[in-house]
């Protein structure tokens with residue numbers, strides 16, 4: 001997702017002065033059970049509650065019964081056992097970017113397990129052990145500092161590895177190395193009984209299958225990931241090209257036709273908005289070879305109105321698209337290690353939806369992109385559609401190896417509306433009605449086009465989770481659903497890990 005830098009720290013003040021309705025308080029039994037965790041337990045009586053009860057999207061004002069700021073696996077184990085005993089749902093929170101506020105419960109009364117304190121990154125040999133509360137920016141920086149490594153994951157530095165990895169994890173290195181889940185070799189997870197399990201191809205293989213695609217919040221709290229980092233090319237080329245929106249038909253046609261033959265060294269996304277089209281990405285190689293790799297696309301597309309192609313290290317290219325404070329000109333890669341309150345724009349008002357396309361886009365779909373990008377809803381600060389080129393190594397793994405089913409995706413759309421990007425956004429303001437209308441009207445036209453031209457089984461990307469997604473379970477998990485339910489029933493029969501779109505028991 002494209003980021004718009006937010007002014008930052010005033011958020012904390014704005015949040016703490018926000019008045020909220022009476023919040024649930026833990027029962028005496030739960031309070032006693034959590035006592036060993038001391039000040040790591042935050043309730044509505046604590047001053048920290050006013051800040052910690054929110055996550056990235058300030059639309060969501062669910063009131064957790066209790067928030068536990070875990071510092072260790074043992075803290076997670078204690079908290080889960082207490083929640084199970086008290087029969088309240090557990091909501092693990094890594095980076096807090098859930099599109100539906102699920103890491104604050106998705107409903108009132110959850111026990112939020114904040115994992116920010118589990119933020120170690122340690123490279124040993126060809127593996128890295130990463131705490132589940134680490135944000136992507138810090139992860140990139142640590143991997144770089146510990147031997148020049150990186151990892152195939154998303155662009156936004158404030159997204160947490162927890163939710164991101166467990167729902168797939170797509171980024172500008174995915175065409176070369178696959179999804180983030182494809183580089184996970186082991187996880188540690190606290191289950192509903194508070195036991196710490198090791199999960200890999202040989203230990204708890206059912207969970208290894210389920211967590212890699214459908215893991216966000218449904219099966220347990222993952223406390224660490226062991227991943228295989230990758231070595232980027234010594235010199236990479238980051239690029240952006242821009243066109244007026246009036247050129248959309250030719251640009252998008254060239255773009256989608258480029259996908260099947262594009263080099264795996266090309267990682268690329270296209271932002272389609274009323275201000276124009278922006279194609280941006282990173283090529284694994286020097287500038288000279290980048291122009292050759294992009295040649296067939298650039299030849300087929302109209303001449304861009306502007307371009308900016310830079311050769312650098314991978315880490316500089318990542319910083320360029322991270323939109324951290326200081327913007328594109330920030331030369332200090334340390335800015336990637338965001339500090340709380342996490343910026344850029346760690347909080348905002350937004351609504352997102354997605355569609356996963358199994359084949360090259362038809363001209364009717366391209367026409368819809370042009371039509372809807374041209375509209376600017378009243379009150380919106382940004383509204384756009386991101387068209388990601390998938391393929392390459394994403395499709396090397398079979399759709400039955402993990403619970404991630406979209407292995408054949410050609411392109412994935414992310415529809416985004418944002419509003420109220422002030423420097424001190426207050427939580428819980430009324431929605432931007434026009435923004436949501438733009439989103440819903442647009443989406444129903446795309447759905448009709450999808451059903452008519454691609455498939456009646458519409459698919460969406462679970463990392464852009466949406467409560468209004470038609471047949472959401474099939475759309476996100478398809479043929480994996482029966483096995484996912486079976487695994488859920490065997491590892492969490494009391495449904496401790498539940499939220500409005502968790503994997504059900506049956």
Ligand SMILES: Cc1cc2nc3c(=O)[nH]c(=O)nc-3n(C[C@H](O)[C@H](O)[C@H](O)COP(=O)(O)OP(=O)(O)OC[C@H]3O[C@@H](n4cnc5c(N)ncnc54)[C@H](O)[C@@H]3O)c2cc1C
Nearest residue numbers: 001094095096097098103154160162163164170216217222
């Ligand atoms: C600004 C922005 C940019 C994005 N860019 C990309 C991108 O480039 N590529 C991409 O693929 N996606 C992208 N996403 C989507 C992102 O991957 C998902 O929103 C993801 O779920 C966020 O993870 P999180 O840990 O930050 O969120 P959280 O809200 O903390 O978690 C999301 C879900 O996972 C669960 N969860 C979190 N941690 C754990 C854990 N340790 N164990 C078990 N369950 C857990 C939560 O309970 C919740 O249900 C972006 C989202 C945003 C808002």
